Amino acid sequence: MFDSWFQSAAAYNTLAGSGHLSCAVCGSAAVEKDLMAPRVRPDAAAPQTPAKPDAPAGAGQAAPRGAGPLSHPASVAEQAMAELRRKIEAESVDVGSRFVDEARRMHDGDLPKRSIRGEAQVGEAIKLLEDGIPIAPLPFLPKRRAN
Known part of the structure; x- marks a missing residue:
């Protein structure tokens, strides 16, 4: 599994239909789109609490399974x-x-x-x-x- 960003769903469909997509890890052409959340923005009324400088973002949270650099x-x-x-x-x-x-x-x-x-x-x-x-x-x- 890997993440990739496309300009739009139509751009993904065009690339997939023309055979120009492949896995960044293994090169397989069996690439499928998964659930995504485009244009998700925080509520303007929600308070923005900055992370404390001594605690990196995501500290104390378990990394998702398979998370890590693609390289x-x-x-x-x-x-x-x-x-x-x-x-x-x-x-x-x-x-x-x-x-x-x-x-x-x-x-x-x-x-x-x-x-x-x-x-x-x-x-x-x-x-x-x-x-x-x-x-x-x-x-x-x-x-x-x-x-």
């Missing part, structure tokens, strides 16, 4: 996925959109073999596999495509 994996599975990502990124070269060409050239012996990662269209990936070129999809999006 840190929360569950054991997310931690394992983050570690897998670090290992793959440390041990391979990101060739981006040149992935198909680089993989084919290495397979044909035109380039030295090395661990690479990058992007390929589904049809291109299928063709590489049909041609006996060993590839596998990674379980995460490239950082430049993550939210």
Whole structure:
């Protein structure tokens, strides 16, 4: 679960309908809108009591389940996925959109073999596999495509 803000419900619907939404944590496109309270404002007559300087806002209150910065994996599975990502990124070269060409050239012996990662269209990936070129999809999006 993650929080995100949209200009309006129509803006969310447009982005969701065009497939431009993905989870900021795992990259999944299975993003759904949850209950929200837009335009909630305190009553003008309600007294505004400032927090005491020695007590941080929310002190003494339990944090909601799952609360925490989005930049840190929360569950054991997310931690394992983050570690897998670090290992793959440390041990391979990101060739981006040149992935198909680089993989084919290495397979044909035109380039030295090395661990690479990058992007390929589904049809291109299928063709590489049909041609006996060993590839596998990674379980995460490239950082430049993550939210």
